[in-house]
Amino acid sequence: MAAQPIEQALPTTRDSSATAFIELHEIHKRFGGVHALKGVSLNIEPGQIYHLLGENGCGKSTLIKVIAGAHPASSGHLKVNGETVSDFSSIKALSLGIETVYQDLSLLPNLTVAENIGLSQQLVKSNGKLYRKLDSAALIQTAKQALRIVELPVTPTFLNTQVDRLPIATRQLVAIARAVAGSAGLVIMDEPTTALTKSEVDNLIAVVRKLQAEGVAVLFVTHKLDECKEIGGIGLVMRDGELVCQCDIADLSKQRIGYLMTGREIEQGRYRAPQQAGERLLTVNQLGKTGAFSNVNFSLAKGEILGITGLLDSGRNELPKALAGVEPASEGTIQLNGRLLSLHQVDDAVKAGIGYVPEDRLTEGLFLDKPILDNAVMGILDKLRGQLGLIDKHRATEHTENMVNDLAVVASDVKAPVKSLSGGNQQKVLIGRWLATDPQLLILHGPTVGVDVGSKDTIYRIIQQQAESGMGVIIISDDLPELIQNCDRIAVMSDGRMKTIVPVEELTEQQLYTHIASGNKATQGVAL
């Protein structure tokens, strides 16, 4: 069942915080020598929306894990419904109505929608014991109720659909449905909108509003300041393990939030004046790929930054892959410096001087378990070859150390595995690897997805620097402020066509969004 109004569940509350669902008081958390939370106090009230903001490594994740019972606090009190909870754990948190939608959604890909939503309740009922008969009727019942809240269909076909067959936006809603299937008092959502398009985000926001109206508190962990502002609620800004700000998000300007998060001023305007078209670098003529996009024409000058945006199914994800030889185009031509390229595989593109930083750096770009060093030199092994064709370790280390300095990668040691770095620093390593190959054209696909404000700034500066030195850059992104801040021209894709290319001068976010949304009929409703 959807959340009960929390007030009714609080007959015995006392003192000033009579309405708080959760109270944190002076919570400290230490991991060995690391002091991750330094005395966080926070009240979470029913029906309120919170936005937890902060750079990677500031303690955000630790805080939500403490609230979700995944990490016990080292010291401090935690009260739920006004009562101190002593043996706080994940199961306890769940039974008290604290639900978390993790960034990876934690859905079981091979189980059905109904099972993903309803199984947890059966587990709670059986107290974790598995030698029990499955109550299929109750399972379906739970799933249907929860799906109605998030406005997904409740047809048997949908209930029995395996989750890995659903589009990502629908999975997101299924994960939320699971969270509200119990009587949730608080739903924590860890970066829920990273993979969603604007209309899908709007859909999600509508669901959040509905939860709010039913008295459920929602805590967003996010990097997208614009969205927070749009949703409204209370901004919680963390820096270095402390909650530095707790106030209405409407009262905080983006600059102010950036300052609170990083402790330094972050540039908000454009990074440089739009460039006049110089010598032509890339010409794309009649490019098409069956089932993805067709008849795409554009050109790019040296030193120019071109943005490409559009909805998820507009072909904007497939076009860069064709340019990088990852998924070759089926028709049309690509010319670089007037030379016709035939790109059948990634290697062809690399040899031609095209670098491609993929969208999903975790699975497509980096060897997470390998050291920074191995990742950084991956593209230039040829150049590092010494006698007998062996890799010159000394030069490789030197190269990597230079890169780490140049790109301001925060890392203890170049031998540390890449997965130990924060998202922003991982991305810098990946970009650094491509820069080392000295490409003429660099294609960045979602360069700052899941990257904090501080690292974003560094990455933008790197991109601008490279463009200054004559490299052609293409950025594919649905982060509109990012495109406007960085690009000279922005191409909008829709239904597999490049609909328009607009110069960025005087372009506002609103205008750009209108370009994206107009002409595409797929902007409304939940994708199924």
Add this chain to the structure above:
Amino acid sequence: MTAISDTNTKTMDISDSANVYQKLQQWLVNHPIMFPLLLIIIVCLVVGTIAPSFWQMANVFDILRASVIRGLFALGVLVVLAAGGLEVSFTSVAALVMYSVTMLVTNYMPELGFFPIMVMGAIGGTLLGVVNGLLVNTLKAPSLIVTIGTQYAFRGFLLTFIGTALFMNIPASMEQFGQITLVTLTNDAGFEVKLPAYVLVLLAAALLTWFILNHTLMGRAIYATGGNPDIAERLGFKVPQVQLFVFAYAGFLAGIAGILHVSSNRLANPFDLAGTELAVIAAVVLGGARITGGSGSVGGTMLGVILITLVSNVLILVGIPSTWQTAILGSFILIAGLFFCFTDKKQA
């Protein structure tokens, strides 16, 4: 709604033949059980055309009888595979259990009835399965490696400490059970063909496995673990308990299979059963279970077993040289790989 219509229009662009292939592939992925069924039908039609003597009830009995041991093994493999593991020690478990139990009963209680003997076999198999499960949980090593290890260890233990000699004078109750017949037929060649009662054991095991997988929380926990163990753990499923259960259950079935093997063959040979592991795993995979775990059904597995039995036991009866069997099986498995693995890649 939009996404589905979009993919449809996209596939429409592709040429017709590719479209048909894609549709077939999609249909098979949605109905994995049809894959072994189609192959069975094709094999029967082809063989039946070449050798009309194939069409007789006696052959059905042969297939069923020859499917029992492999079927019991396959159900165990299915359950382990569904939980994301791999188990290859079941033949050693069966051999160790059948030889030790037969020897124990013959030497100390030769008058023991069949049911208690089967219970002993089931308990023995379960205990060895628990060893597997505990090793997988404590070593945190891939279960394939662990069970390759225990396969050798169990077999080594059997041959070193228990015996290597063929055991002919098995307990009377075991011998009798193997002879109980449900139906007797005379085939075209004039021989009597019997449908032994022990096929009912496979039927019961299949029903039990089906019930566990589809109608208990443990069943859902098994698939959840096979889908993604980390997420399953995070959602509150006790993954170590699931591991222990699936290996114990596979051992349980292997123990019973061992006892039935002795009853039907009327002798206990400690060297028997070794080397049949891959055919069993192949049967489960042909039945639509992914080798990477998290899927598979009892129905599909049973059809996979029948398909393998059909090819390896029955073709020879109608005069197709045994050298062809391996080639045919190999090509079936490659086709299965073609259909199921390619779609996996696309989905990822």
